[in-house]
Amino acid sequence: MLCPRCNYDLTGLPEIHTCPECGLNYDPDTVAIELRGVRHPVAVLFWAVIWIALLVFILQRGAPRMRDWFFLTVAGAGFLVDLYRSFIRSGLRNRLVINHEGLHFKLSCGDDRIVRWEEIGLADRTWVTGTLRIRGPDGSSVFVCPFAEFNRNKKMVLRSIAEINRLKKIYTPTK
Ligand SMILES: [Zn+2]
Numbered sequence: 001m002l003c004p005r006c007n008y009d010l011t012g013l014p015e016i017h018t019c020p021e022c023g024l025n026y027d028p029d030t031v032a033i034e035l036r037g038v039r040h041p042v043a044v045l046f047w048a049v050i051w052i053a054l055l056v057f058i059l060q061r062g063a064p065r066m067r068d069w070f071f072l073t074v075a076g077a078g079f080l081v082d083l084y085r086s087f088i089r090s091g092l093r094n095r096l097v098i099n100h101e102g103l104h105f106k107l108s109c110g111d112d113r114i115v116r117w118e119e120i121g122l123a124d125r126t127w128v129t130g131t132l133r134i135r136g137p138d139g140s141s142v143f144v145c146p147f148a149e150f151n152r153n154k155k156m157v158l159r160s161i162a163e164i165n166r167l168k169k170i171y172t173p174t175k
Contacts, residue, residue, distance in 0.1 A: 003021060003026060004026060004030045004097075005019065005024045005032035005095075006019065006022040008021035010026070015027060015028055016028075016100065024097060024099075025097075025100075027100045029167060029170050030097065030098065030100075031098045031163050031167065032095065032096075032097045032098075033095065033096045033097075033098075033159060034094075034095055035094035035095060035096060035150045035153070035156050036151060036153065036156065037086075037151025038086075038151070038155075039086045040082050040086045041086060043078075043086070044079065044082045044083050044086055044087075047075055047076075047079035047082055050078075051072065051075040051076055051079055054068070054075055055072065093106070094106060094107050094150070096160055098167050101114065101117075102114055102115050102116040102117045103120070103134070105143075105145055105149075107145070109149065113143065115142060115143050117168065117172045118172075119134075119142050120134055120137075120142065120164070121134075121137040121138070121142075122134075122135055122164075122165055122168065123135070123160070123161045123165055124161060125157055125161060126144075129147055130154060130157060131144050131145065132144065132145040132150070132160055133145075134164070
């Protein structure tokens with residue numbers, strides 16, 4: 001067995017134990033999900049090309065108009081936003097570890113939170129904001145992990161929800 005977080009070889013260690021390499025509390029069903037963002041290298045390049053093309057066009061023609069500044073600003077903003085989302089935001093190390101104790105959220109807002117299995121009914125997603133929501137056994141909201149903490153990666157939210165609900169059945173079988 002390999003460590004679900006760092007791939008350290010756990011052969012010879014107990015089935016439920018702590019990874020000597022990264023300190024993860026693992027068991028045979030533990031899942032570690034790195035909440036990485038989506039990279040948009042093509043979008044970044046696209047905006048850069050548009051911006052340079054606009055600039056060359058304007059300089060060649062001379063006498064820039066109000067409209068030219070507007071387009072340059074829009075293309076520049078598009079470039080910066082995609083650059084930020086692709087290379088800075090997506091590099092943040094947010095993580096969700098699911099083990100026998102429950103859900104361990106390690107988030108960039110500094111909110112390290114453990115949600116224990118006995119608090120959890122099911123996981124779902126709020127349909128307006130795409131936030132991951134943990135509902136208690138009575139259906140009330142126990143914990144929400146904002147979409148931004150998933151680096152706005154919808155696939156990560158859906159995968160996390162699927163894993164939480166799958167492992168809920170394994171770790172807390174209903175009598
Ligand atoms: Zn490890």
